[in-house]
Amino acid sequence: MSLKDAALAVRKNAHAPYSNFQVGAALRTASGNIYVGCNVENxxxxxxxxxxxxxxxxxxxAGERDLAEVYVVADCxxxxPPCGGCRQKLKxxxxxEVxxxxxxTDGAETETTIGTLLPGAFDQGHMERS
Incomplete structure (x- = not known):
């Protein structure tokens, strides 16, 4: 299954009774496994x-930590784009370069990278003491 197909499929499971804005995401890891998620409102x-x-x-x-590719889809x-918090989570x-x-859902796509989505990201290097 492609990342796009996985994201489109899981999007249908979103719990969005307040906004009616369903989002699906699929991640491929370095091992080749695919993991999916949908928005869950409260x-x-x-x-x-x-x-x-x-x-x-x-x-x-599932015990994995290394993203290789990401696909996010919504009916918009x-x-x-991912929100700011999710950009940091992806990073x-x-x-x-990921x-x-x-x-x-109409098929329009834009390709980018984590680095382009979150320039100047806060990372582990900022935690080091001099």
């Missing part, structure tokens, strides 16, 4: 979970 905003965060949680729960006029598990494809 009436007590902002306690929901983004699709990317759900896919990352599934990946980590232009390809959907935690993938280097700046390909990220942003898509719409």
């Amino acid at each position: 009436v007590a905003y902002p306690e929901g979970t983004c699709a990317e965060a759900g896919a990352i949680a599934a990946m980590v729960a 006029p232009t390809p959907i 935690e598990f993938g280097d700046g 390909k990220v494809t942003l898509g719409t």
